[in-house]
Amino acid sequence: MSRRVLSALALPAGVSAAAAILCQGVEHPGEKKASKKEEKATVWKSRRHIKPCNLTGWWENDLGSKMQVFEVGRDGTFSGEYHTAVSSTQKPIQPSPLTGSQHLDEDGQCTFGFTVNWKKFSDSTAVFVGQCFNGDDGKEVLHTSWLLREKVDSEPDDWKATRTGRNTFTRAG
Secondary structure, eight states: OOHHHHHHHTSOTTSOHHHHHHHHTOOOTTOOOOOHHHHHHHHHHHHTTSOOOOOOEEEEETTSOEEEEOOOOTTSEEEEEEEOSOOSSSSOOOOEEEEEEEOOOTTSOOEEEEEEEOTTTOSEEEEEEEEEEEOTTSOEEEEEEEEEEEOOSSGGGGGGSEEEEEEEEEEOO
């Protein structure tokens, strides 16, 4: 196997794709260059050991919010409940329904998205998109970005109605 492919495969989990591409581009004198087909086959073989990420179950994020994802259907759709730990409303926080869809792929490190309707205690809705990673240690982690749209009373207030953020979820319990 070429050093180019090995250096790309040996990168730590947190290294960006751009860094992986840069590492693949390193040439070594006297080395036989692997074909694109050989490189793809090598990367595919290295991913086979990765256990597919499973969204089903309880998750907790870095702010203490928890969510439960019920069973993911064969088509990738799922539902669940979101238990937020943070809110700007004065009403008591209540569990809120979530619905989503997961892109099912071969390597199991799936992308997904879901919507949370805070209808029980707030006039807002949030959408999350993310990816599920299964690290070398076998622990699953969800990296998400979100948009939260809050109801405003007039059009001039529209500018402050949408917030953005990021959360990392790990298995709860």
